Amino acid sequence: MSKSFLFIAQSIAGIAMTLLASAAPPAGAQGTQPAQGSYAQRYAAVCASCHGANGRSDMAGTPALAGQHSFYAITQLFLFREGRRDNPAMSAVAKTMKDEDLRGFSEFIATLAPVPAAPPAAPPDAARMARGQALAQTHRCVICHGADLSGGQQVPRIAQQREDYLQLTLHGFRTGKRPGYTQAMTEALSGIPPEDLDTLAYYVARFPGAAARPSGK
Template sequence: MIAAALVVVSAWPASGDTLEARVAACLACHGEKGQSAVPEVPSLGAQPAFYLLIQLFMFRERMRVVEVMNRMTQGLSDDDLRSLADTIAKLPSPPPAGDPPDPARMERAQALIEQHRCNFCHNRNYSGEQSVPRLAGQREDYLVKALREYKNNTRRAYDASMADVLYLINDEQILDLAYFLARVR
């Protein structure tokens, strides 16, 4: 995966290239139409544009460190970031995981969601809005990775709300949450 990422970064269009070329470079990892097939790489389709803009800004400014993304956003203007975010946000939402859901895991996750009010910020259908990401249909492995990073404070956000929410949630519960969210329609 690292080799593939290095190839994409080395092929990243110069700042004068077209928006279409830049989006194509994004989709090399994040998948055709924003539907990622790469382990631990998120699907970006139907993410709120403002959320995407914030993430791109955080990558560019190295406020969120993921080397490949830091390199990809280096040298891009605010207008470049806005154009990328607006274009990617228009891609279709990812489909939910296709396997039949385990009712016990779904029920445990729903109880956690009610207890911690996940659907207050992320919406009842987990589509996100404004600065809050879409979770519905996201890759399960990516959700596990992101939730663990928020819990152990290795992933920065623009506020501490996720770390606060996840403080009391154990790893088994993280697995159930990710399982549920990957299967939400």
């Protein structure tokens, strides 16, 4: 990783931490934290049509937000707002957000409990699930995302994420099309054959672990 890229990565992470930290009011202060209720209403008006009222998206290629951590959510919103991630719909929405909006939306997203994926029409392919589990261990997915794939802080929850979105994301990181605020994912995936990425997506989307609320935001 180049020193310049590392500096940018550290700067983005630092900005996200600062934005979240500023959401907590000082002792004795009133009314300085974004009202959760107002952002619940704004989420319903702005986000739910694509991401689902409960954070479980039914739209192709659109990620489920249920169970995501506020640090991860605010970092992605910041990347969209600053033009570091390329998605016309998300960029158009994020560009209208002030810092307090980034905090408000990300804090509300963190309250959305994980929603299990709908049961598949057919039982998962046992051999492919075993292969996916082995790939997750071999390529150290569990080191960052956790044994239950629930993530934490700036690492996203990926357990039972939409399979099509996982495929797009994994292939995007592998080719460099999907930017991150570090090169960790690109480096981890660069040598993995595309068919193995599809198997990983298959396994993660059907991850058998029970849904659970993140241990922290």
